Amino acid sequence: MIKDITFGQYFPGDSIIHRLDPRMKLILIIAYIVLLFVADGLFSLLIGAAMAVVFYALSKLPWKLVIKCIKPIMPIIIFTAVLNVFFVEGDPIFEWKFISVSGKGVLTAVLMCIRIICLIAGSSLLTYTTTPIALTDGLERLLKPLQKIKVPVHELSMMMTIALRFIPTLIDETQKIMAAQKARGADMESGNIIQRAKALIPILIPLFVSAFRRADELALAMECRCYHGGEGRTRMKQLKLTAKDFGAALFVAGGFAAIIFMNMFGPEVFRL
Amino acid sequence: MSKKSFIEANSISFSYPAYDDVIPPLVLDGVSISIEEGEFVAVLGHNGSGKSTLAKHFNAILVPGEGEVSVNGIKTAEESRLFEIRQEVGMVFQNPDNQIVATIIEEDVAFALENLGVPPKEIRERVDDALKKVDMYEYRLHAPNQLSGGQKQRIAIAGIVAMRPKCVVLDEPTAMLDPKGRREVMETIKQLNKELGITVVIITHYMDEAAMCDRVAIVDDGKVIMDSTPREVFAKVDEIKKIGLDVPQVTELCHELKKEGFDLPDCVLTEEECVAALEKLLKGGENNG
Numbered sequence: 001m002i003k004d005i006t007f008g009q010y011f012p013g014d015s016i017i018h019r020l021d022p023r024m025k026l027i028l029i030i031a032y033i034v035l036l037f038v039a040d041g042l043f044s045l046l047i048g049a050a051m052a053v054v055f056y057a058l059s060k061l062p063w064k065l066v067i068k069c070i071k072p073i074m075p076i077i078i079f080t081a082v083l084n085v086f087f088v089e090g091d092p093i094f095e096w097k098f099i100s101v102s103g104k105g106v107l108t109a110v111l112m113c114i115r116i117i118c119l120i121a122g123s124s125l126l127t128y129t130t131t132p133i134a135l136t137d138g139l140e141r142l143l144k145p146l147q148k149i150k151v152p153v154h155e156l157s158m159m160m161t162i163a164l165r166f167i168p169t170l171i172d173e174t175q176k177i178m179a180a181q182k183a184r185g186a187d188m189e190s191g192n193i194i195q196r197a198k199a200l201i202p203i204l205i206p207l208f209v210s211a212f213r214r215a216d217e218l219a220l221a222m223e224c225r226c227y228h229g230g231e232g233r234t235r236m237k238q239l240k241l242t243a244k245d246f247g248a249a250l251f252v253a254g255g256f257a258a259i260i261f262m263n264m265f266g267p268e269v270f271r272l
Numbered sequence: 273m274s275k276k277s278f279i280e281a282n283s284i285s286f287s288y289p290a291y292d293d294v295i296p297p298l299v300l301d302g303v304s305i306s307i308e309e310g311e312f313v314a315v316l317g318h319n320g321s322g323k324s325t326l327a328k329h330f331n332a333i334l335v336p337g338e339g340e341v342s343v344n345g346i347k348t349a350e351e352s353r354l355f356e357i358r359q360e361v362g363m364v365f366q367n368p369d370n371q372i373v374a375t376i377i378e379e380d381v382a383f384a385l386e387n388l389g390v391p392p393k394e395i396r397e398r399v400d401d402a403l404k405k406v407d408m409y410e411y412r413l414h415a416p417n418q419l420s421g422g423q424k425q426r427i428a429i430a431g432i433v434a435m436r437p438k439c440v441v442l443d444e445p446t447a448m449l450d451p452k453g454r455r456e457v458m459e460t461i462k463q464l465n466k467e468l469g470i471t472v473v474i475i476t477h478y479m480d481e482a483a484m485c486d487r488v489a490i491v492d493d494g495k496v497i498m499d500s501t502p503r504e505v506f507a508k509v510d511e512i513k514k515i516g517l518d519v520p521q522v523t524e525l526c527h528e529l530k531k532e533g534f535d536l537p538d539c540v541l542t543e544e545e546c547v548a549a550l551e552k553l554l555k556g557g558e559n560n561g
Binding site: 105132133162172189214217220223225228234235238 | 316331358359362363364365367369370372374375376378379382383384386387388390392430432435
């Protein structure tokens, strides 16, 4: 059934990566992205790639997931690579009519590809191993300091939670409305793209009306349970950093140090 | 044995805000009702009679235009004590889907307590406790859309029970459920009243549910027109029929038989009573014949 689909790309599991604190995961992924851009040579970037491999191995997810997340951005990777190969100026190693390819161009292209792949693989690992709800929760707590400058952090995360909660409900409802419209002779499967888009209108309007009605009732139910925004609110589940979180942080910090070391003292070949 | 009156509505009137310059009709027209601690009250009335509006006055969702409502001595018009009132009088609605806020059952049950700023450890205890009371503890880590309607409604009840209210108002809690779900939910509600001593006000369309209560109030056209024990209320079969409501099936059966001249007791409420009465009648008939 369609409502059983897992929202987002979460893959359930019980690995050490799954059990990391979502806050730590968010911070580490940001650190990892920064790290990928700090690396300025092939060797230091390979350290970054190796880190991604280690994280995937620890998460015990099937390797084909890496391919799954890279696939949609393949055109971007190819496009970047081609641009870099032909348009980065340097000593030409290959010339034919007006096309010239420089060694620097090839190197930039290779580095860019590794960087993008690591970037996508790394951030996908976050969504693969963290439930949307844990992510929202982690984000709310991380952004809490922003409340001081009047960013509605709690409200945003409440909205996210409610959206996540109602996705299966609304999918269910859409199916019911579709069935009801079909029973009244609506034709949704034939015609060109414009006709099909038009056929969606009789589905979307009832869906919107019912969503508003639901929102109204939900607001009432929330009021009955004394909801009054984020002020003075406590949480049942407290997030706690444990040894494994600090271990992960140490690992990323180690990677960072190794890359900076490589940048400074590593071999001079394959550098930009 | 006069018990303390817990919710007291004193000749309240209410109408929804006007728009388009149309003067809105009074939804409640001078209603007075008092609900005592520990009571199990059913409120009946056909659609649009004002019964849901009345229920919304019990926990300060609505404030009367005229008259006043007090909950445990606190007037609902006092806005500063709103959360105190809502904590004492919880409310459960018809559609279980539209009451569940969180994506995990136990987090939903914790919602009210989180809002009230209860310390985390105490929330945990009260959530587990509430889930056990509605017999849904083993489902605490499920997602709401994995549960049946009856189970979802029990979760909604647990979310209220976790606040440890003195009174729960239920607005047609079984209207969207199948017979099995209805039975589950009614069992849970009865348990709240009998075992935990929580005052229950249930708005319902099902007469057999009303027959289970200690007291039945019938609202018609913004007024409380009957307010008594189910036995007394349902004895007036013709009057109830006149305002477009039903009586429990067994009551109606016996009433009709009695009209045809059979010797049956005045008001029969439950199936067991009905069976007993009919058996007695049939045996009596044999003896005579």
